[in-house]
Amino acid sequence: MTDIERYLRAATRDNTRRSYQAAVDHFETQWGGFLPATAESIARYLADHAQQHAVSTLRQRLAALSQWHISQGFPDPTKAPVVRQVLRGIRTLHPTPPRQAAPLLLQHVQTAVTCFEEEARQAQANHDMAGLRRARRDTALLLLGFWRGFRGDELARLRVEHIQAEAGVGITLFVPRSKGDREALGVQHRTPALKALCPVTAYLQWLQVAGIAHGPVFRKLDRWGNLGDQPLNSNSLVGLLRRMLARAQVPAALYTGHSLRRGFATWASANGWELKSLMSYVGWKDAKSALRYIDSTQRFGDLAVLPSTPLPVLAP
Known part of the structure; x- marks a missing residue:
């Protein structure tokens, strides 16, 4: 070539x-x-x-x-x-209704993270490195994907050398290429640390058990907990997400790789974010793109306030 x-x-x-x-x-x-x-x-x-x-x-x-x-x-x-x-x-x-992924409910995010934390606790007690790595990776993937509104291909492109994270402060992520980046200039995203369901904590815990200092953040794990060198294939993330949620007894068949993005957009809209702020945070260039991701018929209501943990505060 x-x-x-x-x-x-x-x-x-x-x-x-x-x-x-x-x-x-x-x-x-x-x-x-x-x-x-x-x-x-x-x-x-x-x-x-x-x-x-x-x-x-x-x-x-x-x-x-x-x-x-x-x-x-x-x-x-x-x-x-x-x-x-x-x-x-x-x-x-031959009119057909638009096909859209179901937005991932914040309640289901919490259920899954609680399950993964219990898996991590048991894995540590049993010195099960494979189980510990899987639990930490899946927690980081779910929380980063949700709170940043990432698509599967964006999660697959994340690299350790493009990320700066500080516990209790926040995380900055540079995505070199994405669907909305028409000029291929790369996009930098920032997310603060949260009191609950924190993506920063999840990311740092994953790096600690993964032992990686460069290269793809999210990689395939074999049955023995060995990490591959290549990033997860973005086309495989739908199946991975469903398997992750199924472990937590969440109705996984509802969700696809776009459910993380739709879930965050719907949560943000239900919690008072203005459309302009949401577009800037996620990276949408026009309102039509943003509105397609917001489920106006499904207001989270009391699901926005988790019963057992403080409400995450993510300012627009």
Whole structure:
């Protein structure tokens, strides 16, 4: 791979690159289309899959085909009027409600953390390093993910050398790349220490038992508690999150990798955060993106005040 190819590859997120390649393969191999394509063939492709896929999926397929044509120096057929009209007709005749992850309830966060703390206590008593590491890693992943409103890919990209944490004060995290960072400049996030469910304490406890001073923060653990060198795959975090919550008897099937972000956004909204403050804290560039994550129908109410611990104070 040449330097130019390496930099071009780095300009696109891994998940985006994989999904685009899968879409192009579907058009060519499974449907039998030819590239470069005509606007008419793109329109037929959409019509043939109108009843099988949601409009959001078809839009993603169009984005992949558009990117292929542009990168190869061909005119983009996906912008033709006939393609836009067919897509509009599909949206009219086959409306589908938006699919969103359920917001992770703060009550469930507390339940899971309580479970992990008990696991850590028993592991320490039994000199079980594997159990201790798993409990500390899962606590840190859950609390950092929730209180920072991180997506799975952002959690996977966290590196020890990009983080400064001080017990009782706060934590600063630099994320070199994320979906909302269009210019790939990196984003710095700050979160204060909390009296309860503290992400700073959880992170420091994880580093202590992990014994890592650089590299990925969150890594795979084998059955003996040995840490891998590579970061957790962002696509595996949904399964990991569900297994974590299932250990705590939380209804894990409700949640996906976006549940941490939606859970924090809904909690913040229910606790009086203004939209502008929430957007700045999480890193949303426009209000529409933020509002999609806030569950206006589910107010946390008394769930915002935990019955057995002081309410976390996180100023907007």
